[in-house]
Amino acid sequence: MLDESALEQRLVNLEHTVAELKRQMSAVPTTDNWLEKVTGSVSDEQTFLEILEYGKFLRHADKPVDETSEQE
Numbered sequence: 001m002l003d004e005s006a007l008e009q010r011l012v013n014l015e016h017t018v019a020e021l022k023r024q025m026s027a028v029p030t031t032d033n034w035l036e037k038v039t040g041s042v043s044d045e046q047t048f049l050e051i052l053e054y055g056k057f058l059r060h061a062d063k064p065v066d067e068t069s070e071q072e
Contacts, residue, residue: 002010031037042048 042051
C-alpha cells in the first residue's frame, strides 16, 4: 500500500494533468454550428448509406413486432 507522501505526489500529478488538459481544451477553437463539425466526415457515399441503414436498424430494434406482420 502507498504511504501518505506517495499518495500526495500522485494527487499533485493528477491535478497538474487535469489543469493541462483543461488548458489544451480551452485553446481548441469551438464552433456552435454542428454541421461544420460533421461536414466531410464521411467521404465515401456507400459508407454513408451503410451508416444510414445501420441507424435505421438501431431505431427499429426496440420496437415491438406487429402481430399482423408476423402472420404474413
